[in-house]
Amino acid sequence: MIRRDFFKNGTLAVLGTSLFSPLSSAAAILSPTEEKAWGSAKNIIFMVSDGMSTGTLNMANLLLERKEGRESKWISLYRENKVVRSFMDTASADALVTDSAASSSAWGGGVRVNNGKINANADGSFNTPILQKFKNAGKKVGCVTTVPITHATPAGFCITNNSRGDQSEIALQYLPLQFDVMMGGGNQYFNPSKRKDKANVYAKFEEAGYQIVRTKAEMLKLNNKKPILGAFDDDALPFTVDHANDPALQDRVPTLAEMTVKAIELMKDNANGFVLQVEGGKVDWAAHSNDAPGLLYDQIAFDLAIEKAIAFAEADKNTLVIITTDHGNGNPGLFGDTDSNKKFDLLQNFKHSNDWILNSIKPGFSASSLIDMIAAAQGYTITNDEAKSLLVHYEKLDGGGIYNNRKLPFELFGQLQEKYTAIGWASMEHSADYVELAAYGPGSSLMKPFVRNTELHNLMLNATGTKI
Template sequence: MIRRDFFKKGSLAVLGTSLLNPLSSAAAILTPTEEKAWGTATNIIFMVSDGMSTGTLNMANLLLERKEGRESKWISLYRENKVVRAFMDTASANAMVTDSAASSSAWGGGVRVNNGKLNANADGSFNTPILQKFKNAGKKVGCVTTVPITHATPAGFCITNNSRGDQSEIALQYLPLQFDVMMGGGNQYFNPAKRKDKVDVYSKFAEAGYQIVRTKAEMLKLNNSKPILGAFDDDALPFSVDHTNDVTLQNRVPPLAEMTVKAIDLMKDSKNGFVLQVEGGKVDWAAHSNDAPGLLYDQIAFDLAVEKAIEFAEADKNTLVIITTDHGNGNPGLFGDTDSNKKFDTLQNFKHSNDWILNSIQPGFSPAKLIDLIAAAQGYAITTDEAKKLLAHYEKLDGGGIYNNRKLPFELFGQ
C-alpha cells in the first residue's frame, strides 16, 4: 500500500493490525482504492509489537483471560468494532524472511530494502525516514522501546545506515536530528565507559540541550521544556515477567506503558502535533529464543501500552493510533488436546523468563541446584538427566540463535 494513502485513509480511526485473527471480521477493512472521508489527525502514535505472530497475539489474550479474567486491549478493540484494518507490505528486498531493519525501513522509508539495511538502497542511495519528515514539518517526534533505542525498529524511522549493527554510530546519528523523546535501553552506545571509541555521547546530547535520564525516578521527574534521552539498561530492558517479580528492577526501569505515557505527556502540547513510535521490541527477542514466558508477558506489557495510547486518543479526539507488527517470528501454539489447558495454565505462575534462568546459571552449578532454580522460577521440576544436559552446554557454550551473545542453550531449554 502506498504510504500516503495508508495514513490518509486511516486518519480518523484507530488502525488495527495487519494480521488476521479470530475477531478480524469485527473490523472494517481498508483497501488502497477505497474513497472514504476519514478526516485528519494532528497526532500519530505508531505501535509495533516486533516479531509478533498471530499465535503470540492470541496466546497472550488467552493468558489474560485465564489469569485475570479479561481480554487484551488489542482484542477488545476488534470486539468493540473500534478499529479499521489495513495491510502493509514489509517484505525485504532480498529475502523471503524479512528482518526488523528491512521491515522498519518499509514503514519508515516507504521502500523495500535488503535485510540489515536501514533506509539504504542497493544502488547506494538513501530514503529519508518518516520521523525526519515529520520533524521538519514542525511536529514533535519520539521513540520509546524495550530494546536499545539504537536498535533496528526505532532506527528505521529515524536514520539511514548501511548496517543495523552499527549502533554506536546510530547513537551519534540521532544527535543532530534533535528528536524530542528517545527512551529505551542501549546505555552501552552512549556511555564512554562502554563504547570502544570512549566517546561521551551523553555529554554531546546534554550540550545539545537534552535531559539525560537513567532511572524510572529520573524519568518521572522530567519537565516538558527540553528534549529527553533515556537509556535504562546497558542493552535491552528486562523481560516483563522478570521485571514484575523483581522490586529492584521495578524501581529502576520503567515499563513500556509508563514510557509511553511520559512520552505523550512531554509532546502532547505541541501546537503542530506529535508523532510517537512505541515498540515492544523484546517480543521478537523472546520469539527468537523460544522463551514462552518472556514472549507472552512482554506481549501483555505491550498491550498495556496500547491501552494507555488508546485512552489518550479517545480523550484527545485528534490522534491516530496504528497498532501492528513488522513481521512474524516464532509463531507459538498448543498441542495435546487432553491436557493442553493444564499445561498452558502453568504459565500463570511463572516468575521468570527462560532468559533469566539461563543467565543465572554459574560455574559449579550442580544438577540439584539447577532443578531448584527452575522450580522456584517457573514452578515445575526437570529431571536430573535434563539438568545435566543443560549444564553440559555451559562447558562448551555452543548455543545458537540471534541475541544470544553468550551462546546459551535456549533451544534445548525451550523444548
C-alpha cells in the same frame, strides 16, 4: 499460449504495481470516505510488537483471560469493532523473510530495502525517514522501546545507515536531529566507559541541549522544555516477567506503558501535533530464544501500552493509532488436547524468564540445584536427565539464537519446556507470515484490507495531511 499469456500478464502486473502504486501522489484517486480521512489526524501513535507471530497474540490473550478474567486490549478492539483491521505483507527488497531494519525502513522510508539496511537503497541512495519529515513539518516526534533506542526498529523511523549493526554510529546520528523523546535501553552506545572509542556521547547530547535520564524516577520528573534522551539499561530492558518480580528493577526501569504515557504527556501540547513510535522489542528477542514466559509477558506489557495509547486517542479525538508487528518470529503455539489447559495455566505463576534461569547457572552447578531453581522460578519439576542435558551445554557453549552472546542452550530449554507448558515452537528465526495490522481513529479509513508494508508510509503522511 496460455502459459505465455500468463507470464506476459504477470510481467505487466508487476510493472503496473511499481509504476502506479495506489497511494502514490500521481495515481491516487480517493473515494469520498478517503477524502474525508485525508488530513484528519493531528497525531499518530505507531505501535510495533516486534517479532509477534499470530500465536503470540493469541496466547497472550488466552493467558490474560485465564489469569485475570479479561481479554487483551488488542483483541477487545477487534471484538468491539473499534478498529480497521488489515493483513500486511512484510517482505524486504531482497528476501521474503524480512529483518527489523528493512521492515522499519519500509514504514519509515516508504521503500523496501535489503535486510540489514536502514533506509539505504541498493544503488547507494537513501530515503528520508518519516520522523524527519514530520519534524520538518512542525510536529514533535519520538520513539520509546524496550530494546536499545539505537536498535533497528526505532532507527528505521529516524535515520539512514548502511548497517543496522553500527549502533554506536546510530547514537551519534540521533544527536543533530533534536527529536523530542528518545527512550529505551542502549546505555552502552552513549556511555564513554562502554563505547569502544570512549567518546562521551551523553556529554555531546547535553551540550546540544538534551535532558538525559537514566532511571524511572528521573523520567517521571521530565518536562517538555528540551529534547529528551533516556537510556535505562546497558542493552535491552529486562523481560517483563523478571521486572515484575524484582522490586529493584521496578524502581529503576520504567515499563513500556509508563514510557508511552510520559512521551505522550511531553508531546501532546504541541500545536502541530506529534508522532510517536512505540516498540515492544523484547517480544522479538524472546521469540529468538524460544522463551515462552519472556514472550507472553512482554506481549502483555505491550498490550498495556496499547491500552494507554487508545485511552489518550479516545479522549483526544485527533489521534490515529496504528498497531502491528514487523514480522513473525518462531511461530509459537499452544498444542495438544491432553492436559493442555493445565499445562498452559502454569504460566500464570511464572516468576522468571528462561533467559533469567539460563544466565543464573554458574560453573559447577548441580542437576539438583537446577531442578530446584526451575521449580522455584517457573513452578514445574524437570527430571534429573533433563537437567543434565541442559548443564552439559555449559561445557561447550554451543547454543544458537541471535541475541545469545553466551551461546546458552535456549533452544533445548524451549523444547524441554513444551512438555510442561504445551507451548511449542517452529523455529528460532523470523517468518514470512503476513501479519496483523489495526488502525484506530481519524485516518484509519485509509487502510485497505490487505497492504504492502511500504504503504503505511504514505498512509501516515496522508492521514495527517503532511506534504513533503
